[in-house]
Amino acid sequence: xxxxxxxxxxxxxxxxxxxxxxxxxxxxxxxxxxxxxxxxxxxxxxxxxxxxxxxxxxxxxxxxxxxxxxxxxxxxxxxxxxxxxxxxxxxxxxxxxxxxxxxxxxxxxxxxxxxxxxxxxxxxxxxxxxxxxxxxxxxxxxxxxxxxxxxxxxxxxxxxxxxxxxxxxxxxxxxxxxxxxxxxxxxxxxxxxxxxxxxxxxxxxxxxxxxxxxxxxxxxxxxxxxxxxxxxxxxxxxxxxxxxxxxxxxxxxxxxxxxx
Ligand SMILES: [Zn+2]
Numbered sequence: 001x002x003x004x005x006x007x008x009x010x011x012x013x014x015x016x017x018x019x020x021x022x023x024x025x026x027x028x029x030x031x032x033x034x035x036x037x038x039x040x041x042x043x044x045x046x047x048x049x050x051x052x053x054x055x056x057x058x059x060x061x062x063x064x065x066x067x068x069x070x071x072x073x074x075x076x077x078x079x080x081x082x083x084x085x086x087x088x089x090x091x092x093x094x095x096x097x098x099x100x101x102x103x104x105x106x107x108x109x110x111x112x113x114x115x116x117x118x119x120x121x122x123x124x125x126x127x128x129x130x131x132x133x134x135x136x137x138x139x140x141x142x143x144x145x146x147x148x149x150x151x152x153x154x155x156x157x158x159x160x161x162x163x164x165x166x167x168x169x170x171x172x173x174x175x176x177x178x179x180x181x182x183x184x185x186x187x188x189x190x191x192x193x194x195x196x197x198x199x200x201x202x203x204x205x206x207x208x209x210x211x212x213x214x215x216x217x218x219x220x221x222x223x224x225x226x227x228x229x230x231x232x233x234x235x236x237x238x239x240x241x242x243x244x245x246x247x248x249x250x251x252x253x254x255x256x257x258x259x260x
Contacts, residue, residue, distance in 0.1 A: 006105060008129060008169065010208060011042050016173045017061055018210060020131060022124075027051045027102040031122065031131045032171050034061040036068025043073075051102025055079030055088060056133030057119040062171065063087050076101045080111075082118025092120065112159065114152025115142035123162060130166050130214070132159060137170045138212040139195070140178030141223040143258065149251035153226075156250075160224050164215035175199050175209040178221075181260045185222045185234045185253055192220040226250045 005025060010018045013035045020031040021042065028048040032055060033039050043050055050073035055063055057080065066077060066087040078100060079088030092098065096109040110121040112135040121132040134142035135152075136159050144152050179196040186192055195216065199209050218224055222231055226249040235243050235252035243249045 006103070006127060008127070008167075008211075010210070011038050013038055014061060018169070018171055018173065018208070019065075020169050020171075022100075022103060022105075022127075022129075023048065024103055029054060029100050029102055030069070031169070032056055032062040032133060033065035033069055034063070036065035036072075039065055039069060040072060049073055050075045052100040053077045053079075054100060054107070054122050054131065055084050056121065056131065056135075056171070057116040058084035059116065059134070062133060080118040080120045083116060084118075110158055112136075112155035114144050114147040114149075114155045117146040119147075119155075121159065123166070128163065128166050129169060129211075130159065130162060131169045133171050135159070135170075136168060136217065136221075136223075137172060137178055138168065138175040138210050138217070139182055139199070139221055140174060140257065141221075141254070144254060149254055150247055152254065153247045153250040156223055160214070160218060162214055164213065164218065166214040167211040168214055168217060169211045173208060173210060175212075176203045177260075181257050182220065182222045184260075185256070186225065186228065186230045188230055189220065189225075189228075191216075195220045222253055223250065226253065 007023045009021050013019050017034050019033050022029040026048050029052040052075050077089045081091035081093045092109045094111040097106050105124050105126045107122045107124055112119050112121050115134045123130050176199050202209050226246045232243050232249050235249045
């Protein structure tokens, strides 16, 4: 199976989740199946069998469908070594490279703690695709529930080093609210102004705004741009003190987003 026949599609779940399906002909791999029902319906509709499940982290809206899918398909569940152990059958960890059952493309594991302590991302260099769960979002980043701001900052920095044409398959349609926050942090960023406009249009027409590319994120996502003067000044104005590092700026704007 060559990469030309491998396609990635979204199955909508709950109110704003994306469950990603990597298809290789009649076989499919699902990333973060929060809910089995729409996924089984999709697989039946496309006459596909499920060969593997990839889990990024333990939250229910990412693993809730695993058991329902396992009941129907003899698939392997890959997931983090540090969490979701109730559903993960094959643990993967930083720098692991493997071919999920049913695919001929290789996934590389990038550990990205912060949103949860054991969160991982799956990077497929041949597909130019990154499945990053709730870590990097289009125009934003995940809330810090279990890790520290420093961990999240370094996790995002790791993702920022991938090729700029990498497509970012995050797990939620949060782009519009993310960009509405971003523009308050970096109002003079022209690329951001334009992206906000085009995302407003897309959402008004009920169109998805995911995946984006890493290049777009580097140009407009404030959480990847904390080294920019305007963002640092926003953080300093909000706190009333000087930022001493990009990491500190990151922590401040992440906190601002929590109450936006
Ligand atoms: Zn989550």
